[in-house]
Amino acid sequence: MYIAVMWKQIKKTAGLAGACCLLLTANGQEQGIHQQSSLYEWPADPLVKQKLDQWQDQKFGMIIHWGLYAVPGIVESWSICSEDWIGRDSTIPYDTYKQWYWGLKKDFNPVRFDPDQWAGAAKAAGMRYLVFTTKHHDGFNMFDTKQSDFKISNGPFGNNPRADVAKYVFDAFRKQGFMIGAYFSKPDWHNENYWWPMYATPDRNVNYDIKKFPWRWQKYKDFTYNQISELMHNYGNMDILWLDGGWVRPIETITDEVRAWGARIPESGQDIDMPKIAAMAREAQPGILMVDRTVHGPYENYQTPEQRVPDHKIDNPWESCMTLGGAWGYVRGDRLKPASQVIHTLVEIVAKGGSLLLGVGPQPDGTLTAEAVSRLNEIGKWLKVNGAAIYNTRTTELYNSGNTWFTRSKDGKTNYAIALIKDDQTPAVVAWEGNLPRKGSVIRSVATGEKIKWEAKGSKVILQLPAKLKTMKDATAFAFSFVKD
Structure with missing residues (x-):
């Protein structure tokens, strides 16, 4: 997910002035935004069908991006990806920039971390389900994984009683009656078995030939499986596993439609064995919705067009994931959309058969801005008296x-x-x-x-x-x- 960040703003928010420069053009954002697959396969599992029907009743959810990128207030993860649509300060070597970015872990100390504030604001807004970013593409874990030391619980926040951030986020939203979703990035740019330090990192994909080094790719598959298993077994009841990074996919799903999206996808595919992951997840969490974004088939239980509303009614389950402001994560001075615009968008989406997943980014100290809370309250005032026309409806x-x-x-x-x-x-x-x-x-x-x-x-x-x-x-x-x- 992407956001245009101007250099003037970056200088105000980042500690390393020149190194933080990032300018993503409108055209660049379009290259990065996840497209929507045109194919859909209805699930066969009756428990998944039941959960999907329950999810379709909710209509309005919150997605929370929170990670290292909140510290300087820049685009999440993407500034460390070397693609020609991403701009950085040309005087800073690429590897130096990556080390600076990953080094933000020493500065991420959200001493005012308040998931109850987040959940209360979401409840007041009329939202009914949550998707929390447990790990974005940069590989920084917002849960206490045992598979990596690159995590919030291994840093200045590590001695805090709530250092296992994801646990407390999920618990806070459960107390408010939300359906619970875990966002998880299939690519992990910090993991040496995805971006192998032996080679350069030319783009978002694995940077070595997995056919030549199958043992290394197997290590990555095991790592991914084990991390998702931790989320499925250690964090309470889960309703949604929301998998981002659709370029990580089996070769048989790489269609002409996918190639036309623009981003390079290795013709060998990047198969992480979704059948094995799904079987494990559903044994631990019966009926859980699998949302393998853009990868049509049995593990994309609903589709996720990003930052747009489809121009027609869609009869299969879907949601538009969109931002409250211009950014997915926190950016100081970000301009938030008027409540009326969000309400109008929600109405259109629901009438077309979808749900709205609205992105809100907490500050580096662990709280939502007063402006974001106020805007969510405004939205909720309308839904409080008009919600019957939104919730539990169909087209x-x-x-x-x-x-x-x-x-x-x-x-x-x-x-x-x-x-x-x-x-x-x-x-x-x-x-x-x-x-x-x-x-x-x-x-x-x-x-x-x-x-x-x-x-x-x-x-x-x-x-x-x-x-x-x-x-x-x-x-x-x-x-x-x-x-x-």
């Missing part, structure tokens, strides 16, 4: 008419129309085409419960907004319930 055949989006209750008995308010101009009437309410039925405001006067003119439905709605401050969107004809 309708006609899902959109202009600025109005449609959902239906899971049991199919109630339909919802959600009219987005643009430019803070509350209209006197709301109108849409199609999805006609049953003749003589009652339309109600989801937020207030009051009846709404309406009429049908041909295929058009016209609602007269009562004074209570027309004068509502920061309305953002109006949700209405009705029985369809």
Whole structure:
């Protein structure tokens, strides 16, 4: 996942001025963003189906990127990757930069680490599931793995009672009733069996021929299996294993579609034996959802378009993972999206059959910014009174008419129309085409419960907004319930 970071900002946040320079262009970000596979395979396991149905009810989740990159406030991991779309200070040797970046472990001491604040803010926002980054591509572990010393519990925070950060994050969100997901990067650029120090590291991929050195790749496979096993066995009940780094994949999944995405993928593939990993994970966590991003097949239980909303309804399970600001992790001065924009995006995504996974990055001290908490509260105020039109819903055949989006209750008995308010101009009437309410039925405001006067003119439905709605401050969107004809 990626973020454009300007040099002026980096100078303010990084201790090593010249070495921290990173400028990712818009074009570069597009090269890095995970694409969405067009193929989908429904799971066969009844427990997975049950879990997937439960997940589809939640609609709104939080993904938390937190790691070494929070210390200087820069893009997560990607600045140590040597690809031509990534810019760094040209006066700093590449290896020097990598050592500086990995050396941030000595400075990462989040003495105000407060996962209860995170979980409380997510709950207030109306979120219902969590994905926490246990390890990003840089290989720094936010859990107390026994497979590596490169971890937060082996540094200045190591003597803290909550040094096993992931455990306390998961526990805090469980207390708030969240479904729990563990993000895990399949590539590990710090591991010598992925980026072998014998060779240069030209791009995001393994930097040696795994056919020539199968024993080394086997060590990496064992390392990956053992780390995921730790997460599956030592961190309580898990609902989702969210695997990032889709270029690490079996050769048979490298299709023309994948090649067209732009990033180089070795034609030999990088097979880490997902069947073995999935079998272990589901023995430890029956029904767990496997989200092997972009690798279509039995281990991509839902799809994950990144930083965008698909332009059409998708009938299989999916989520858009997007950022609250411009960054996945913490960047000082990052501009957060208005609550209204997030709400409008959520409404569109849900009407198209998906869920929104919103990225929020804690500060290096272990707390969320006051601005992020405030923004999440604003989002939650709307969901608190309009959530019936979002949670536990499914799509309708006609899902959109202009600025109005449609959902239906899971049991199919109630339909919802959600009219987005643009430019803070509350209209006197709301109108849409199609999805006609049953003749003589009652339309109600989801937020207030009051009846709404309406009429049908041909295929058009016209609602007269009562004074209570027309004068509502920061309305953002109006949700209405009705029985369809």
